Amino acid sequence: MSPLDHKLLRDLWRVKGQAGAIGAVIAVGVLMLVMMTGLVASLSETRNAYYDRCRLADIFAPVARAPERLANRLAEIPGVSSAQTRVVGRALIDVPDQTLPVQAQAVSLPDRGRPALNDVFLTDGRLPASGRSDEILLLQSFATAHDLRPGDSLRATMNGARRSFDIVGLAQSPEFLYTTAPGELVPDDARFGVIWMGRSGLAAAYDMAGAFNEVLIGLARDASENAVLDEVDRVLAPYGGSGAYPLADQLSNRFVSEEISGLEAATVGVPPIFLAVAAFLLYIVIGRMVQSERQEIGLMKAFGYTNAEVGGHYFKLILAIATGGALAGCLGGIAAGRALISVYTDYYKFPFLVFQLDPASFATGVAVSILSASAGGLLVLRRVFALTPATAMSPPTPPNFTRTGRIGLSLNRFLDQPSRMVLRRLTRQPVRMAGSVIGIASGMALSVAMITIYAGFDRTIDLTFSVVDRSDVSVSFTHPISDKTLFELVRLSGVQRAEPVRNVGVVLRHGLKSHRGVLIGLPAAPELNRALDADLVPIPLPAHGVVLSDVLADMLGVSPGDTLEVDVREGRQPLLELPVAGTARTLLGSPAYMDMEALNRALREPRRISGAYLNIDAAQSDRIYAALQNMPTVAGVSVKSQARDAFVALMNQGAGAIRYVMGAIAFVITFGIVYNAARIALAERSRDLASLRVIGFSRAEAAFVLLGELAVVTVIALPVGALLGYYLSFGIAAGFSTDLYQIPAIFDPVSYGQATLVVVCAALISGWLVKRDLDRADLVEALKARE
């Protein structure tokens, strides 16, 4: 090994504290990149494999009632590789210890054999025997939530008739990864079930013998999806087809895809920030090292080492730290990815797991850290090259402290000698101090941004469940009914307020963009569910036109004044042209609002409502639920507190959960930065401090000179970091926002206080660690050592 390599290893050992801190910063940046890309790759691979295995349909087409003979015609549409008809229906499941029945979807399986499309994944028990209409499969997640297993029986109401069934098996299905009851936005395992049973039995229950009310279509490889959609609509139109839609619009798939792309966005957006911080640190540390080794550099050049050789030496140091960190990050990323992926597969209810590491992410992680480290390194190397051997050989002239003499004159009276040393150093080496300030400020910024995000999640919950929607319970009806029903609701004792809502399934179109969703008709001046503007002031709904949530307006690329094509998927299915009257601030879902009367007029269905929002007396809730259950027109009741809990769970387990991992990482980085700044100060001053000790200053006084500097730098860095963090939080908030919910970047003083606390703690711990080293330092050795 060449002597320079010996030097390299010993230098690394000498700066191990700093090298470790920087390496750790790089490592967590890479760790996050590798973990997240691995996670995203594994999740999408698993999803795809699961979809393949169960032959998930490409197109879903609901219809009121179509004769079975239509199946052949559908299968013969060019581009269709297979068509599977089935019967589906809404059901209510009785849950023993609960007053409210749970909404469910009943789905038919072929009487013989497996379905050609949308097969189930049996996890327990067996399929219903053919011809047994009392045997069912139950969705596993629902069964688990209610502690049901094969062999148990289940009571359910289908099409008005209450029946008892035997559970013979449990199944999972890729079309029900996320299950939400109609009218609800947030999935909840316990509050929505899926029942599979034989086709003939289910057809009998729903009056569909010889007919179907949904067809699933598999596309041939080169088929045009749009052409097939149009053709299917054309075939089904006479039978009450309410519009075929592609897998991309299917609810469960949309949620899963959103979550995965949410993770992906965070993967693209966040790790680079961490790596940039690491590169900056590396630049500062190597820069200072080169500064303190000017003599050695001059020496090597004097002996005839070329610029390239000397530069190469320092470059190796950079590379060693960067690759060391990056490799540790890769290993950590694999481990963390493995640990998280199983959490996520459980969460997404994938029955199996395709663990996929993305080799490209290793390459990216290592390359990005080396490149960014090199970028910082190159700036430093320029300085190495610029040193002539002769100037490098003379010790650096002591920094000129004369000017502070004047500035400090009036201050001098108040300050003791150590304080003056701190102050002079800070004012006389502004570039170095700026470096430390920026370093610690970036740590502060990361903390602020992450903690703000936590507050943003709380804000989303609060805004959605306490501000926008102030009801306690929402009721949905089996079909749009007369608004007189509202009086029945108000008359129930314990119901304090009832407000109607008219929800209509629509496809909104603007240019080439479209969105499948619900148009929400609200009464004039509602008190419970409201459309609010950015200042949370209720928006009066105009007599003509729609108010879109800002997310939806973004998605469709419309702004107030534009005209929207509204393709109604219910009743007469009219095609409306409506102006966009305004946008509303929402953080959950992407609703579109309209004045209820105007909506009913446009549909030519006056005085119809499809649901209601209620405020109730909590003490009478059980009686109210029982009463609601006895109303034949009530399809489902959703309790706000349960929905809120489900949403909190969603944000803590899905893509949102990654915020805790990131928070931990941000903390590691913040600590690494602050500790690093403290180590640099110690390295640069150890000789001065030893001199102070020799001439009789106490340990505490010497430490004060060192830590006073750190304290001042930290205090300056806090407001700078707070400002940086404010802007950073917008980027990170966007990364966490999905189609389903938005995370706002809010200015929350408490978050800033907490972030300050984190940085101050990091500074205190770093100060303590460094002071320990200072106390241990051998005076003689410190005096002998250079700088």
Place this chain on the structure above:
Amino acid sequence: MQLPAYATKGLTKVYGEGRSAVHALRGVDLEIPAGEIVVLLGPSGSGKSTLLNIIGGLDRGTAGEVLFRDQRLHEMSDAELTRYRRDHVGFVFQFYNLMPSLTARENVELVTEIAADPMDPDEALSLVGLKERTDHFPAQLSGGEQQRVAIARAIAKQPDVLFCDEPTGALDSATGRSVLKVLADVNARLGSTVLMVTHASSQAQMADRVIHFADGNIGEIVENRNKLTPEQIAW
């Protein structure tokens, strides 16, 4: 006749500009014959180190010519100067300038690694009497020992020229004497030209030639007919 090792013509060096400019060398004309021990004597600040740095290829003059044999140092590029230092020159500095993170042997190897015809590092170290301390770090050596490592480092490449800037400046007389002895040995054994800066006039007695330097220029050049060995010098 053999070419002189060095020749300078009108060599000037000005640090800084304008009113604060320092004229460190004011048109130095000089010839240094090959194979001699030459001592540069003069008060502090007179420009000795500046001269040494320029002919050693560590720095450039502001004006004037510097020739090493028939090579024109003042016209060389940085890369050529590096090459020149690498192939021909050894340095010993007043403050030793060892690499603190390398052992004595590794400090020597630092130079032998890139030299064309080096001696064995251990041999160089035993020449300066440090055979026993090859694995010690600079911090574990006394000042005299460190300076001897520095000399071992300079001679290990068997240089044509050895530049020593106040090599005994920080040493006591006994140690200083042993350091000078090594320099005289190298001159005798390898025939290297030795150019040594000092402000201790007694040390001039070991030189073949003494250049008196004052205020950026040469005062007089004295050839020393009865050269003494370092042991004979009265300190």
